[in-house]
Amino acid sequence: MDKQVYMFELIQEWEVSGLSKKAFCRNHGIAPSKFFYWIKKWKNSKLQTPEGFLEITPNKTDAFHAQYRLKYPNGVQLEVSGIGLKQVAALVKL
Structure with a gap:
């Protein structure tokens, strides 16, 4: 499995877990700094995904x-x- 896909799935699991980030990392054996890095990447990827209509200009x-x-x-x-x-x-x- 792709590392990004794996980490994004873990982040989604953390969101519904009710645990703090540090507790979640401790339970999954993940370094908190690495988890925070992937959370930032995940948030940035969500910002880059446009919603609604996009303007297109055909050539x-x-x-x-x-x-x-x-x-x-x-x-x-x-x-x-x-x-x-x-x-x-x-x-x-x-």
């Missing part, structure tokens, strides 16, 4: 190979491919 090749489906409020659906984002924006405004 020009993607824009012309993309397919779009527009659904208007009146129920009309329009599927297009091979056009740029400016043309799609114009269709959205219809």
Whole structure:
């Protein structure tokens, strides 16, 4: 098992254990300094994982190979491919 995966699993186990960090380390034979290091890495990895929507900017090749489906409020659906984002924006405004 990957060391990071193992340590992250231990951290999650510690969170639900109700034990202090030092007591948990003592029970598992882990040096507290090593455990604190991995807790910091674990917290940083959680901060780097975005939640919700991400803004993406397609490059020009993607824009012309993309397919779009527009659904208007009146129920009309329009599927297009091979056009740029400016043309799609114009269709959205219809």
